[in-house]
Structure formats: C-alpha cells, structure tokens
Amino acid sequence: MSLRLHDSATREVRDFEPLTEGRVGVYVCGLTVQGEPHVGHVRSAVAFDVLRRWLLASGYAVDFVRNVTDIDDKILAKAAAAGMHWYELAYAMTRVLDGVYDDLNVLPPTYVPLATGHVPEMVELIGELVEKGHAYPAPDGSGDVYFDVRSWPEYGGLTGQRTEDMEAAADADPRGKRDPRDFALWKGRQPGSGEPESASWASPWGRGRPGWHIECSAMAGKYLGPAFDIHGGGVDLRFPHHENEQAQSRAAGRPFASYWLHNAWITTAGEKMSKSLGNSLLVPEVLRxxxxxxxxxxxxxxxxxxxxxxxxxxxxxxxxxxxxxxxxxxxxxxxxxxxxxxxxxxxxxxxxxxxxxxxxxxxxxxxxxxxxxxxxxxxxxxxxxxxxxxxxxxxxxxxxxxxxxxxxxAARGGDDARAGRLTEAVDVLVRGLLEQRGEARTAKDFGTADAIRDRIAAAGVEVTDTPSGPAWSLARPDKD
RNA sequence: GGUGGGUUGGCCGAGAGGCGAGGCAACGGACUGCAAAUCCGUCAACACGGGUUCGAAUCCCGUACCCACCUCCA
The missing domain is CATH 1.20.120.640 (Anticodon-binding domain of a subclass of class I aminoacyl-tRNA synthetases)
Structure with a gap:
C-alpha cells in the first residue's frame, strides 16, 4: 500500500500522488503570534511534522513551508494594551513559539516566511485579481480592496457550502462591500484608527495593510509555486481562511493545493481551548x-x-x-x-x-x-x-x-558534553555503592543491602536488579 | 437557518459488515531475598430506538446529547 491521505476538499481518503515525482511541497498555516502558545496551538505543528517525517521516510524530498502571521488586528490591539510595539510583541511571541517547537522536536521548516516580509507579493496578487475582475477597491474611499465572491462561481467549494446559505456576519462592518460575503484583501489605513504608521505599507490603493487570507496565497505561491501538493492547518481554518485562500489563488489563475489536510482540536471540558483559557495549559506550564x-x-x-x-x-x-x-x-x-x-x-x-x-x-x-x-x-x-x-x-x-x-x-541549548561527564561521574559513584550492596546481598545481609539502596534512592537515583546485574536510572521527579 | 465532526470497556484510544488494536489501571500466575521491570493469562465496550442482513460497534432511518465552522480562532 502506498500513502493515502484524507483530503478535506473531497472529504475522502485518497491516494497521494505528488505533482512532481519524488518531491512534495507542503504549506501549513502557522500561528498568529499574538500570545503564548497553549497545547492546542502546537497540535497542528506536531501533526504536520509527523506528515513531513513520514514523507521523508517514504523517500520524498519535502519542501515544507509554515508561515508566521505577524500582523493582524489582535496583535495590534494586544501590543497597544501592553504598551509595546506591535512588531516587538510579534517577535517576542515568535521566539517563544520557536522554543516550544524545539521542546517538542518539531523539525524546522524548509522556510518560515513572515507575512510582513511579503507585502509586495501580496500587492502583486491583489493587483492581478483586480485586473481580472475578481476584486475591487471599495468605492467609499476607505482604501480597502475586496474579493468579489459573486465573480467566482466555485466559491464555497472547498467547504461544501453555497454562498446563498451562508450567514452574513452580524458584526461585520460592511464598509464598501458589494456583497456582505466579500472579504478584505487589503485594508486601507484609517486616519482615526490609532494604528501606528509602522503597521501600514504603500500600495496602489493607498497605504494600508494586508487582509488576513492573502498572505498565505502569496507566500505559498512564492515558495511552492502556483500549484503544490499539500496544504495543512487546523479545522477552524477551513472556512473562511482556506476557502478564501483557494478562491484568491485560483481566481488569479493558480491551481493551488492538490490536497487539503486539517487537524482537529485539542479541547478542554469539551470546549475549544481558547474559550477555556487558563495558564496551566500553556506549553511551558505543561512541560513542567x-x-x-x-x-x-x-x-x-x-x-x-x-x-x-x-x-x-x-x-x-x-x-x-x-x-x-x-x-x-x-x-x-x-x-x-x-x-x-x-x-x-x-x-x-x-x-x-x-x-x-x-x-x-x-x-x-x-x-x-x-x-x-x-x-x-x-x-x-x-x-x-x-x-x-x-x-x-x-x-x-x-x-x-x-x-x-x-x-x-540539543533543545534549549543543553550542554551534552557536560551532561555526559556528569553521568559518568554519577555512574562511578553509584557503581561503587552497588558493589557494596552486592556483597551484602551475597552475604544475605539484606538489611544492609536495602539501606544502601535507600541511600541511593534518597539522591534521586533508582536501582533495579536485572538478569545482567543491578542498573541505575534517574528517578522521576515528583510532580504536583 | 446552512455545513462538518463526534458519542467505544474503570480511563485513554483505534477499528468501519463475520476473525472484536494497543496503552494505562485492576486481578491471577511466572520470575525476584524484597522491590521494580518483564513475560504469560484474565477482565470488560461499542449513546438510545427501530430496520437491512445468515451475521451490525461497523450499513440505513429516527432520537438524544456534545463539539466546531458560517468572513481576521490551531
């Protein structure tokens, strides 16, 4: 049997056939770096790291791209609330995230593109969409540019929804949209918004910043080409994020992903983790x-x-x-x-x-x-x-x-050489004691033998007798 | 309103028409000075109600409960 994968687009498990023999391109939506990661956040990274490792083990060369979204509403809001620069917060959280990935032995991707580093690619893509009649600058002078959902008949195809059935967002600001389902490709900088100048870039439609979905289309296209094999992410991203990514890309003439893989949630108390909150579920806490x-x-x-x-x-x-x-x-x-x-x-x-x-x-x-x-x-x-x-x-x-x-x-810069010398030192000491214990045991003096074992245990080292003689190991530290 | 997913033994968690993973826990046995580990064995489940079938945890219909998504949540 060869590899079969569940494709969310077709909702079935089907044979995996790469576009290029022996080579696989994978794009995974990474995190918006707005806060410390909890265990739910890292499931996606672990899941797709396993995919990657299995592809490698199966003999494929793998181009693995996972982005970091380092600019969005929440980052701006949280940074403002914390009195930080938005990029300061995003960078700090990116570093925390990288540390967590290392702690979980998630292989570094082939490349980790940042949204803010790819604004020209996004502007270019938006320009193509406008030119092809699938996007339009808002007529209200806001500087926004929207994707025209009604111009793209296959919209909704990825998630099996028909646009007519979709509930218009109650809280969505219609601004200059032709249709409430249209989504922002570019968000014009609003004078009174209080957002820092640094959070805006020049574009043919005026200064502003990219919409959420466009980054992934632009970056996947840049690093994996107009057509690539696998796109991954959390289930919640199916709609709207991935639906929109696909619409944008295909409307611009790019075939985009052949397979869509989505990982499920880690919940607590039966609810998505973001609702449950609680510091105890932050990865560094769990790792204690x-x-x-x-x-x-x-x-x-x-x-x-x-x-x-x-x-x-x-x-x-x-x-x-x-x-x-x-x-x-x-x-x-x-x-x-x-x-x-x-x-x-x-x-x-x-x-x-x-x-x-x-x-x-x-x-x-x-x-x-x-x-x-x-x-x-x-x-x-x-x-x-x-x-x-x-x-x-x-x-x-x-x-x-x-x-x-x-x-x-190696994770967290552990000093292997030093740890190795320590282990050797402990080994010599413990073996000395174990010899004494062995003598006591041979003499059937089990009181002395157990006393020696207790003394070693008090130092946090566990002794077990095996057919090939006594062995020692570090005892598990008590938790709680 | 629309779309998708779920409900399996004390617990976790696979399976997807007959041969009922696996782990943890529990119990019995072997081994051991004791212990630990290990091995062997035991235990037990498919939300509920109908139906299809020689045969259903698995397919169909219905019910209940839970979860997610419906335009910037992994």
Missing part, C-alpha cells in the same frame, strides 16, 4: 509536568483528525505508556552496549502510517515490537535484539519521539 517527548507522544497517540479532550490524567497515562517503550530501549541499549542506528519500521507500522497517518495504530505496532524485544532481552545481546531496537528507533523517529534523537538533548 511532563517532558516534551511525553507531551508529543500524548498528541501522537490520537489520530490527527480526532478531537483530543485534554486532561492531565490522560497525559500522565500517556507518559507512563511511553516510559514502557523507553524502558525497553534503555535496557536493550545496556545489553547491546551501544545505541543501534534507526533501522526498518515493521510492516504494520508502515501500513498504519500510509493509511492517512494512522498514528494510533502505528503506536500499537511499536508496542508489539517492544514486547518482542522484551522477550529477546532475556537472551542477552543478539542480532535479533539489535534489529528490534533499530526498528523501534526508526518508528519512534517517524513519530518524532525517539529518545536517542540528539535533538532532544
């Missing part, structure tokens, strides 16, 4: 409770099109499940004496991933292999055991949760 690799494992445990109801209980359980995999790898690496390089994923895993990125079934496949490996472990080092470890690593790598991926250590 579990490691990034565990949070990512939790997200990957659900299918990207399934809504996840976030709970700390479920998160803790997922983390416990992940540690089962991790524990196997640690024991195996100990027995094998080195970390085998990633090898080949098992067939079940491949089939699961090929079926619209079926990560839950893929995780199930990993556990099957882990169980196999645990059995082999009893027999000591063997080619079979090494093969299993290599396979598990390969599969975890696709999901972005391979504990031996150096990226986990």
């Amino acid at each position: 409770r579990v490691r990034g690799i565990e949070l990512r494992y939790y997200m990957v445990g659900a299918h990207y099109r399934s809504t996840v109801e976030f709970s700390f209980e479920a998160l803790d359980e997922a983390a416990a499940g992940f540690r089962r995999i991790e524990g196997f790898l640690a024991r195996a690496v100990d027995v094998v004496g080195e970390v085998p390089a990633p090898g080949v994923a098992c067939a079940e895993f491949v089939n699961a991933m090929d079926d619209d990125l079926g990560t839950p079934a893929a995780v199930g496949a990993v556990f099957d292999v882990v169980r196999e490996g645990n059995k082999l472990l009893a027999g000591g080092d063997s080619p079979a055991l090494r093969g299993v470890v290599a396979s598990v690593r390969a599969m975890l790598d696709v999901l972005g949760v391979d504990p031996y991926d150096p990226a986990w250590g």
